[in-house]
Amino acid sequence: MDGESLPEFNGPEDVLQPLLSASNSSSLKEALEILIKVSRTTVGPEELALRNILPTVIKLVELLHHTSNREYLMQSLKLLRNLCAGEVANQNAFLEQNGIEVLLTGLRSAVVLSNPDFGVIRMGLQVLANVSLAGEKHQQAIWLKFFPNEFFVLARVRCSETSDPLCMILYTCCDGRPGLVAELCGDSGLPIVAGIIQTVVSVGFVEDWFKLLLSRLCLEDIHFPPLFFKLCEGSASENSGNTDSGDDLFSSEQAFLLRIISEILNERIEEIRVPSEFAMCVLGIFNRSVRVVDFVTRGKSDLPTGSASIDVMGYSLIILRDICAREGVGDLKKDSFDVVDMLLSYDLIDTLLSLLRDLEPPAIIRKTLKEGENHGLNLSSSKLCPYKGFRKDMVAVIGNCAYRRKHIQDEIRQKNGILLLLQQCVTDDDNPYLREWGIWSLRNLLEGNAVNQQAVADLELQGSVDMPELARLGLRVEIDQNTHRAKLVNIPGSYPKPNE
Numbered sequence: 001m002d003g004e005s006l007p008e009f010n011g012p013e014d015v016l017q018p019l020l021s022a023s024n025s026s027s028l029k030e031a032l033e034i035l036i037k038v039s040r041t042t043v044g045p046e047e048l049a050l051r052n053i054l055p056t057v058i059k060l061v062e063l064l065h066h067t068s069n070r071e072y073l074m075q076s077l078k079l080l081r082n083l084c085a086g087e088v089a090n091q092n093a094f095l096e097q098n099g100i101e102v103l104l105t106g107l108r109s110a111v112v113l114s115n116p117d118f119g120v121i122r123m124g125l126q127v128l129a130n131v132s133l134a135g136e137k138h139q140q141a142i143w144l145k146f147f148p149n150e151f152f153v154l155a156r157v158r159c160s161e162t163s164d165p166l167c168m169i170l171y172t173c174c175d176g177r178p179g180l181v182a183e184l185c186g187d188s189g190l191p192i193v194a195g196i197i198q199t200v201v202s203v204g205f206v207e208d209w210f211k212l213l214l215s216r217l218c219l220e221d222i223h224f225p226p227l228f229f230k231l232c233e234g235s236a237s238e239n240s241g242n243t244d245s246g247d248d249l250f251s252s253e254q255a256f257l258l259r260i261i262s263e264i265l266n267e268r269i270e271e272i273r274v275p276s277e278f279a280m281c282v283l284g285i286f287n288r289s290v291r292v293v294d295f296v297t298r299g300k301s302d303l304p305t306g307s308a309s310i311d312v313m314g315y316s317l318i319i320l321r322d323i324c325a326r327e328g329v330g331d332l333k334k335d336s337f338d339v340v341d342m343l344l345s346y347d348l349i350d351t352l353l354s355l356l357r358d359l360e361p362p363a364i365i366r367k368t369l370k371e372g373e374n375h376g377l378n379l380s381s382s383k384l385c386p387y388k389g390f391r392k393d394m395v396a397v398i399g400n401c402a403y404r405r406k407h408i409q410d411e412i413r414q415k416n417g418i419l420l421l422l423q424q425c426v427t428d429d430d431n432p433y434l435r436e437w438g439i440w441s442l443r444n445l446l447e448g449n450a451v452n453q454q455a456v457a458d459l460e461l462q463g464s465v466d467m468p469e470l471a472r473l474g475l476r477v478e479i480d481q482n483t484h485r486a487k488l489v490n491i492p493g494s495y496p497k498p499n500e
Contacts, residue, residue: 011063018056022048032075039082049089055097057083065106070120073106077123084130091134094127100145103127111153118159125154125165132172139173143180148188155195160203163196167209170196171216181216185223190230193217194253197231201256214257215264219272224261225281228254250289250312258285258315259304265322274323279339282316282323283346289313290355298430299387310386317393320348324400340401349401349408352394353417358383359391362428385430392431395424399441409449418455421445 016028023034035053038044048054057080064073080099083090094100107124110117132139146154146169154166170192174181183189193213200210218224231253265272292309299305303314324340360383385391398421402408412418424438446453 011060015056015059015063018051018053019060022051022053028072029075032072032079036075036079036082039079039085045083045085045087045090048083049087049093052093054080054083054090054093058094058097058099058102061106062102065102065109070117074119074123077120077127081123081127081130084127086130086133088134091131091138094131095138095141099131100128100141104145104150107150107154111157116157116159118157118162121154121157121159122161122165125162125169129165129168129172132169136177139177139180142169143173147183148192151189151192152195155192155199158199158202160200160205163199163203164205164207164209167196167205167213168207171209171213174213174216178221181221181223185217185221185226190226193227194230197253197257201253211260211264214260215268215272218257218261218278219264219268219274222275222277224275224278228257228281228285231257249292250308252308252311255304255308255311255315258282258312258319262315262318262322265319269322269325274339276339276342279320279323279343280346282319283343283348285312286316286320287351289316290351293386295359295383295386297386298384299390302388305387307386314387314390314393317390317397321393321397321400324397341405344401344405344408349398349411349417350415352398353412353415353420355383356391356394356398356424357420360384361423362391362426362434363430364426364428388430389432391424391428392434392437395421395434395441396437399437399444402441402444404444404447406449409445409447409452412445413452413455418445418452419459422456422459 011028019028019031019035020026023031023038025031025034035048039048057076061073061076061080064076067073080094084094103124107121110120110124128142132142151166151170154162157163170184174184184193196210196213205211218227232249232251265274289309289312293313299310303318304311305314320343323343398412398417402412412421421438421441424434425442426435426438428434442456446456
């Protein structure tokens with residue numbers, strides 16, 4: 001079929017002959033196949049650069065944009081992509097030969113079709129992605145031609161194979177260039193990023209460029225808040241009727257963004273220093289979501305649940321858990337500012353303890369408690385866990401906050417939180433790993449805090465709690481022979497932080 005279609009392409013001699021000569025072939029089809037194979041070798045792009053093949057390929061691409069020979073166009077773009085993969089001479093020649101404008105014309109044609117040509121769009125973007133790796137000059141040239149309108153149109157192409165290279169281009173252009181980051185997260189650029197997120201929500205992503213881009217914008221810089229709230233525009237209608245307050249509604253795109261950000265933060269928890277603006281925004285989102293979720297239905301699934309408000313609450317809570325997973329963001333010996341302490345100054349612990357107290361007890365406690373023996377539990381509470389793991393996530397945040405922070409350990413005790421946390425050291429079908437996180441939190445609550453240790457010993461002695469899990473912390477209750485009071489003493493063994 002390709003052989004039959006060849007005569008239909010009547011290209012000029014100055015385009016065809018260099019390709020035929022370089023490949024020692026007699027047909028364009030064969031020439032492209034041979035040159036593509038050569039361009040994949042280690043020295044192929046350099047050898048073809050010495051023969052000045054790239055300008056000819058650009059002319060061929062320009063000609064094929066105006067024909068119906070799609071297969072030839074795809075092969076030509078593939079050759080152009082390979083030539084620009086790491087070979088500086090070809091990347092420079094691409095700029096000199098007006099390659100960006102040629103590709104822009106072709107991409108416009110491929111996008112405006114009633115049925116967009118995803119293959120041509122993907123290959124064209126891959127060419128630009130390779131060119132962008134050449135450096136600032138090439139990145140600036142691409143940016144001037146494509147930002148913002150062309151990027152915006154491409155961001156709305158619903159195909160993962162096109163959004164991946166688009167994310168690569170944006171990330172490469174913005175990496176190390178705060179000015180371009182500011183443009184991308186400004187009024188003209190935010191619709192581009194929002195469009196990409198909407199595309200990924202619809203079709204998913206394959207490569208890591210999407211995550212790298214979001215990490216660069218949201219976690220390594222301060223642009224998460226405007227992006228998050230941009231995603232709410234035009235999406236509130238899907239949740240209309242849930243609440244009278246439009247400010248408290250969330251979109252599925254916002255929930256998805258938090259989900260991806262939570263994954264990135266968990267994967268790179270040791271290397272990312274979270275901006276305070278990001279941390280405070282997430283805390284605000286969590287507080288707002290708590291006001292939206294009604295807590296009247298026990299969740300039957302983990303995150304994501306399909307409810308935007310519940311998912312926003314859950315993923316923002318998980319992000320807070322990981323922010324608080326260290327003694328602070330960064331090395332506190334070098335940095336005087338602690339993002340975790342800033343969060344705590346805005347009543348994070350009080351909020352979580354109140355939520356935890358208002359929840360019905362874990363299933364095993366509900367089943368074993370006898371009437372009239374509630375030990376301070378609010379059995380009449382109507383609040384239920386909206387997703388599997390909600391209780392565990394709250395306990396994890398509290399436990400991470402208490403890690404080597406005596407003022408938080410004291411605050412929890414002063415707010416009558418010790419017994420509440422002791423009651424979380426149980427297995428619970430609705431909260432996998434609750435027991436492990438409960439014991440981890442109890443360990444952090446007691447470490448280096450004699451007053452808290454005494455409070456737990458008194459509770460054990462009074463029979464308020466039955467805590468065999470204390471042994472897993474390396475502790476047991478004994479009666480001090482001098483004071484005749486209960487105290488916690490160390491026994492061999494320790495309990496590490498739970499992993500999920």
